[in-house]
Amino acid sequence: MAMDVRFEDAIQRLEAIVEELEQPSITLDRSLALFGEGITHLRSASEALGRAEESVKVLVARAGGVLEVTELSSG
Numbered sequence: 001m002a003m004d005v006r007f008e009d010a011i012q013r014l015e016a017i018v019e020e021l022e023q024p025s026i027t028l029d030r031s032l033a034l035f036g037e038g039i040t041h042l043r044s045a046s047e048a049l050g051r052a053e054e055s056v057k058v059l060v061a062r063a064g065g066v067l068e069v070t071e072l073s074s075g
Contacts, residue, residue, distance in 0.1 A: 005041070005044050006048070007044075007045050007048035007049065007052075010041040010042075010044045010045040010048070011041075011045055013037075013041050014038055014041050014042065014045070017034045017037060017038045017041070018038075020034055021034055021035075
């Protein structure tokens with residue numbers, strides 16, 4: 001089960017984890033611990049995004065609009 005943290009906090013912690021994982025002197029044990037923590041924060045952020053998407057759908061439906069979901073390109 002994912003932690004109940006704010007989306008912004010989860011993203012900030014993920015960024016810090018990536019920075020630490022990029023250090024050449026990091027041990028395997030620390031890398032594995034950070035990876036596990038990162039997965040937890042990633043799940044939390046993903047769930048928060050899912051909840052936000054559902055909220056947007058409800059708001060659009062209440063406004064009588066049509067919601068068109070499109071994939072965003074990453075670059």
